[in-house]
Amino acid sequence: MIPELGQYALILSLCMSVLLGFVPLIGAARNNALWCGFARPLAVALFGFVLFSFLCLAWAFYSNDFSVAYVASNSNSALPWYFRLSAVWGGHEGSLLLWLLILAGWTVAVAIKSDNLPDDMRARVLAVMGLIATGFILFVLFTSSPFERYLPQMPQEGADLNPLLQDFGLIVHPPMLYMGYVGFSVAFAFAIAALLSGRLDAAWARWSRPWTNIAWAFLTLGIALGSWWAYYELGWGGWWFWDPVENASLMPWLVGTALVHSLAVTEKRGVFKSWTVLLAIFAFSLSLLGTFLVRSGVLTSVHAFASDPDRGFFILALLAIAIGGSLLLYAFKASHVKSESSFGFVSRETLLLVNNVLLTVSCATVLLGTLYPLLIDALGLGKLSVGPPYFNALFVPLGLLLMISLGVGTLVRWKQTSGALMLQQLWLPGVLALVAGALSVVSLPEFPGVWVSVGLVLAWWIVFTGLRDLFNRVRAKSSPFGAVFKQSRAYYGMMFAHAGVAVLVVGVALVSTFSEHSDLRMEPGDRKAFNDYEFVFERMDKVDGPNFHSDTGVIQVLYKGKPYTTMYPEKRLYTARNNVMTEAAIDPGLFRDLYVALGESLDGDAWAIRVQYKPFVRWIWLGGLLMTLGGILAATDPRYRKQARRDMAAQSA
Template sequence: MIIPELGEYALILALCLSILLATVPLVGATRGNALWMDFARPLSKGMFFFTLVSFLCLGWSFLYNDFSVVYVASNSNTALPWYFRLSAIWGGHEGSLLLWVLILAAWTLAVALKSRNLPQDIVARVLAVMGWIAIGFYLFILFTSSPFERYLPGFPQEGADLNPLLQDFGLIVHPPMLYMGYVGFAVSFAFAIAALLSGRLDAAWARWSRPWTTVAWAFLTLGIALGSWWAYYELGWGGWWFWDPVENASLMPWLVGTALVHSLAVTEKRGVFKSWTVLLAIFAFSLSLLGTFLVRSGVLTSVHAFASDPERGLFILIMLVVVIGGSLLLYAFRAGQMRSESSFGLLSRESLLLVNNVLLVVSCAMVLLGTIYPLIIDALGMGKLSVGPPYFNALFVPLMAIMLVFMGIGMISRWKQTSLKMLAQQLWLPGVAAVLIGMALTWSYSGELAPWVTLGIVLACWVVLTGMRDQYNRLRHRSEKLAGLFKQSRSYYGMQLAHLGVAVLVVGVALVSVYSEQRDLRMQPGDSMTFRDYTFIFEGSKHVEGPNYTSDQGQIKVLYRDEPYAEMYPEKRLYTARGNVMTEAAIDPGFTRDLYVALGEPRENGAWAVRLQYKPYVRWLWLGGLLMTFGGLLAASDPRYRKRLRPAAA
């Protein structure tokens, strides 16, 4: 079959169209040639079409087990269920890069289709910048990472199988969502570069960029939440975040992207922070590229990382240097044109948002230092060094606590200038109520006031109550309160929902970090263990045959206060193609707690090593992530972003 060759040719055609997209509209915008600028949209459509054709060709090869393709043979198997064969497209380095460029082409197409209200020259420049980014990734795939390379002759008949860690629903949806966020920041970057090229750094530019940035941030939030959820139930250790370098690679652009979302709001509404906003757009996308480099360069050891040779990492590193260096050079040339259109006082919403932006960027810098410092030490031949959770927790947690305090104050403050007396009048009641409610909730849950738990719940209450106070302030002068609720903008309610998600996340982090309980023990049939009102009775194990694995499945009966409650079936799986042994935890989920059981190694006389865990409020972590995601998408759907707005002259 020539399907893989068709995929390769389609990718080459997409590269050719991306070269045209990167040059023709950009030259047209520079010369004021409307015809050349009009080529931007059809070229974007063509680039997406041929990239999609290439992706579908690879999907066909996986679905029909074409093991003459090296990438398919390395990441699939005849016994693999069809849905895992399709998700195996992005189960390795080459295919995940093809997914990356497909999503980049999709974002480019979306901008082309949804930018009818933007000036022609701005659209041309934005799409041209997207074309330049696409050129880099198409070249990367075609010259170093083609997923269509063939075995000639003598290809394997069964395939090596997909990594068992990736044979899971979470890994079907996690990478696409994460890439949607990563690549989405390319749109923010493209708008920033287009604004620098045109000299139009004003409220209109911020309004155009804002919904795209918010959608990208929402997808990245969802991707990180899904990754945490997958690690929790699939890796068998029961944790949700380990400050793994690859986890940090996704957290860093999220932190800067969060700052960018808020900075764009200030630039749009008040015409200030222009240079800061442009820098954040550049850094958000640059950190996305840095994450790609860390994952694919071979410099990291992680369950999330792709095992790639250093030459591929060098290609991305060169691309990273070009993107950062080129954009910062352009920024330096245009910096003199970026003047604020208004001023603001020391105590104002602008100042408080700036403080939180600085805290987010400092947090990102701290994570970046902890992630790359061991790599630098190793490269200099100064030995091996590990930077673990104690470093990150000691610095990150206090910074986030301070940020939550300013988040609540910023909700109540006013643009341009806020009096200290007004803030005191508005905030004393939410502040006192947050302390009292937070302490009462902590005491009622645990019978003690553990410092970090109390602080976390107090801060979560503070964020919620200040948001409610702001809502009350917006409605108190309206004669019809209920009607007023429906007159608030979607962006406002999106903000409120996202902030609520932050509060829910903080509660989950505080409680699960301090009050989780774990028992590691040897259990043979008939043995039991009781803690937290639950009794776990081990009833033995049985052999189970799966589609491409064999399994020893434990049978554990759970009693709640001596009454039958549930049956749990943890597994120890052997994937026959590669001989990998995997732990499949059994989880009984609940709104206020999870019961978590994992099998260790078999012992004599039918006994097993068993890990039992009680995880309070762990689901609130992902509930908070979902609320933030929905809040971002709701804010981005605000109709005012689709209204025509012409920028001021440069």
């Protein structure tokens, strides 16, 4: 009965989304305040019905209702309750329902937090989000319903959740990633609403900025969590594989980063209006493209959901409508948009434009490397693999250029900066960066190569240009120390995000260059030296989990001859699917990780054991967390709310 209620709630949510998509939109076009006023209650009703449907599916998992086909395919009575609940989004159908829930959540959040928006603008934004929800609800109902039953026959036991997904990372990674993916629908909705209303001014950029910043922060966190999960769960010790599905999340992040910066220019200087709208369209379109790649079955990946090709065609149709319709509207409206001011060649506007171009070109290189093999295969021209050498060869130089422009753009002024003033601002951070970078390279065990050395110098460049900018802001104040605490949240959000880039680059550069590994054959009692450590294989234990049996190694680690820690790598056999999984043992640290993974059992009592030394690998995720914090600080700056109220008062007057 409860699954049927969930299905009925989905049908009712479709009715709400259709009404939300058309009634307020028509009301805004006809200047009908009554019809515009339906937007908020319809958004709340949409969220309520989708939430009820999601809770019905969660209950089916929690209660082991194996008459529901999706539950039977992705759960098992021996599965711990927390993994049964996270299994709700462990497969195709449930993850799309989670997508819908998050979309409905963003919609109701905009409805509740939009008091400072003009009624017609709010109506158009919510209507666009209602139309997006309509497409995805139709997709779920007609191709991917999670409530289909095995009746009258039903299995007595479920097939179990994929062992790779029986992990804390699955509980947090997909929701955070989807919050970012779907969050760009808000920026998209504001852009389309601005085009429809002809109100492409600084105000719409200001209204859109907090939502875009928070969506970008969630996507950043989701990508960082995905990298962290791959590192410790897949047993290879890698943190990024240029996997096509990883690329599917990176592409909207790159364009979203460009959008965040472009919105700032549009709000402050009234330029880049058309470009900002285009970036908003592309950011959400790339989110939809990522959904198509993951859900259509065209990719094979540890992250992908193999799926019926009919589902792929449905999403492709949604993608074509969203991109085609929005670009058609853009073609009609954007040509009438004029910039409100001009700027010189040496200015912050120019550097932010360079930033945008580099991010967009970086996204294009990733898009080409991801889609080109699929195109070659579809045309019957053979199989082609595009791997890390392609991406690294193109992406690394673009990233280094981006770091240079980031530092320069922090210190130049809006509108125009003289060459003499620019040199005055940049020479000291440049010298300090060169000195600090050289000292960093010298302190390493060996020369890391040109690219890594340049990366370390540029990481310091970002730090010192940021500090110089802060110094410029507070030095003229009567109380410089107090002025440090009076800077806006948006400013410190920028500082944290840029610092996160520097930390990330250091982590990537050093772990990629100085990682060490050794494949060992060890029997109980064996001692093997590795780096400054000695590994003593004490014994193998048999451990039974809730739904698996584990061979657990007990490995004593000595550092320079003294006991340091004990590590417990595992080889697990999940009984429901008879799958064998590797659970690595990791000793984490701020400056290095020790990583031990069990391989196959060998003759006698011997085991193949891989030990790895990962310097600065944690800095990769620390950088991601700093960028996330920066996005959240920027999004919560009260200036946006205060200015929105002033905009509202000005329009009312």
